[in-house]
Structure formats: C-alpha cells, structure tokens
Amino acid sequence: MTALLEVEDLRVAYGKIEAVKGISFTVEAGQAVTLIGTNGAGKTTTLRTLSGLLKPLAGKITFDGEPLGGVPAHKIVERGLAHSPEGRRLFPRLTIAENLQLGAFLRKDTAGIDADIHRVYDLFPILGERRKQASGTLSGGEQQMLAMGRALMSRPKLLMLDEPSMGLSPIMMQKIMETIRELRSQGTTILLVEQNAQAALSLADQGHVMEIGRIVLSGSGYRLLHDESVRKAYLGED
C-alpha cells in the first residue's frame, strides 16, 4: 500500500538558515502521525512547506499518489490537504459561521457545506451556540476549535494541525485532544505538530521526534511514549 503522504529528504531554508535538514516520513491513510520536538526544531516549517506556503530547497513530497512540488497553496487545499495553522489565523471580525464558510471556499455544494457546518457544531457545540459571534472575541480554546473546524470544511484527505494545544488550559487542551482522537476514529488522517509530547504521543499511531531540523527518533506513539530518552527530554522526567 502506498502512503497518503510521502516526504523524502525534505530540506527547507530561510535564506542561509536551513530549518529542515533532510527529513523523510510517511502518513498512511487513516493514521494519526505526530511530529514532536522543542521550539525551533522545524515542525512548523515542515507543515508550511507541505501546504505550499514555503518552497523547499530539495526533496520530494508525494500526496495521494501525485507530486506536490511546485503546486500553489490553493491547489494543494483542492487536492485534499488542509492546514490549521499555529496561531490560528482566523478572520477576527467575521463570525464563527462566516469563518467556517470561508473554509469551504473551494466548494460549491451548498447542501454539503451546510451539513459539514453542522458536523463542526456537533463536534464543538460551543461554536454552534455562538455562531454569530465575531471570532476575535472567542477564547483561545474556542478559536482553536474554530481553526480546526474551518480546516475540516474543505473535507480534507489529510488534516494538518499545528500546535492545537498552544496556550490552552489543561481542560481545554484535553477537549481538543479528545476531538482529534474522535476525528481519527471517524477516519480522518491527521498530521499533528505538538510541543505537548505526552498528549500527542498518546493519540498518535506514529511519532517522529525532531531536533534542529532533523528527525532523530521515530516509532509508534506507544513506543515513543515509553522510550526513556523521550521521557527524559520531552516528558519532563529525570
């Protein structure tokens, strides 16, 4: 079986600074895969490159059997790869409902769009209750839910989530992680970038540890969660 996403020897630089130094990994359809690692490891850079927002120096990206190299960002969304970015990037003056509509900007099936908006409200009832509220006035956790909901509105084959737990209270973080788990069990394929290694590895089928632009360790979520070096470096254990 070929993977839904195949990344081979990907290198990305900002000017002379190489932020991603040749990484390879795959995401199989139906799996949740996580990239973990400390600040500056190159996780966000990797997702932004997969989305077509950054141009790689070298390497090969294959998505759903086709190369992604040189494909513009909006075409990548059309091909089924959605990105819920770090810092959320919502339209603060627009309501929840309007932000969700924008997530479906490539679609024309009005009935399907309405059904999917309701699916997002089922997933996150608070968004349904506040559908007419400007997104800029939502709490951090609610904004995160909306960012995920908006990414889902393109009906992606692969949903990429960049640090969904960032800045959230423990309870809110738990809720977001439960939802990611639920999406995964409904068959959504997920690539999750997280600094919260414990939470990410607990739900991931596969994990990769990144350090200064390289993948230094890979394994099942369970294996990495119980790996001594991971526990020491990323789970705060002595």
Ligand code: ATP
């Ligand atoms: P974080 O969790 O802090 O977002 P990360 O693993 O996602 O970390 P990146 O944001 O991908 O890491 O950053 C990787 C490296 O690239 C860092 O050294 C960072 O300073 C550098 N970098 C990121 N964005 C830029 C930019 N726009 N210009 C120059 N250097 C950048």
